[in-house]
Amino acid sequence: xxxxxxxxxxxxxxRLRGARPAPRRGEVDPTAIPRLLPDIALFELQDHGGIAxxxxxxxxxxxxxxxxxxxxxxxxxxxxxxxxxDQVLRDVMAEAGVAVIAAACRRDGRAAIPAExxxxxxxDRTERRRFxxxxxxxxxxxxxxxxxxxxALDAESARxxxxxxxxxxxxxxxxxxxxxxxxxxxxxxxxxxDGGRGAVGTATSR
Numbered sequence: 001x002x003x004x005x006x007x008x009x010x011x012x013x014x015r016l017r018g019a020r021p022a023p024r025r026g027e028v029d030p031t032a033i034p035r036l037l038p039d040i041a042l043f044e045l046q047d048h049g050g051i052a053x054x055x056x057x058x059x060x061x062x063x064x065x066x067x068x069x070x071x072x073x074x075x076x077x078x079x080x081x082x083x084x085x086d087q088v089l090r091d092v093m094a095e096a097g098v099a100v101i102a103a104a105c106r107r108d109g110r111a112a113i114p115a116e117x118x119x120x121x122x123x124d125r126t127e128r129r130r131f132x133x134x135x136x137x138x139x140x141x142x143x144x145x146x147x148x149x150x151x152a153l154d155a156e157s158a159r160x161x162x163x164x165x166x167x168x169x170x171x172x173x174x175x176x177x178x179x180x181x182x183x184x185x186x187x188x189x190x191x192x193x194d195g196g197r198g199a200v201g202t203a204t205s206r
Contacts, residue, residue, distance in 0.1 A: 003137035006118040021096035022121040045130040081155035105150040114139040
């Protein structure tokens with residue numbers, strides 16, 4: 001994770017979960033992360049099987065120049081990225097993985113702005129993981145990060161990892177490791193290395 005905001009959300013999520021695969025959604029306290037709220041989105045796996053934006057921060061809505069709540073999660077992404085992002089979000093929930101996605105913010109007729117998103121699983125009251133909390137951070141020059149409007153995000157690479165809960169703060173280092181456990185599988189442009197409890201798996205684009 002390159003940006004402080006994505007690292008801060010991961011650190012908060014990691015503290016909440018303890019030794020569990022994921023914390024519950026109800027445990028997330030907005031007052032504990034006020035600086036991150038404008039850049040946070042909450043995705044929900046709905047009963048009909050789709051993934052929708054349950055909540056979106058003010059800066060995210062301003063960035064896309066529209067209200068994002070209720071929109072399909074894939075609506076934030078370019079057409080070429082949607083299938084892969086949908087599968088990554090499903091893997092985050094199903095496998096309690098941590099996804100770090102490098103993206104480009106596409107703007108009509110102008111240079112793209114680099115961005116990074118971290119996506120983390122959350123469980124409901126029954127411990128079913130059907131939520132993803134995510135933070136989007138823009139890179140590039142400061143003038144591009146303030147008051148900018150974009151058309152869509154274009155996924156460039158992603159890593160899907162399984163940090164060991166016993167690592168604590170060293171989980172940051174774990175997210176940069178590639179485990180050799182198991183055979184890799186492909187999700188569109190992404191390669192997923194499956195890790196188990198106490199191991200780390202990583203997905204990278206190829």
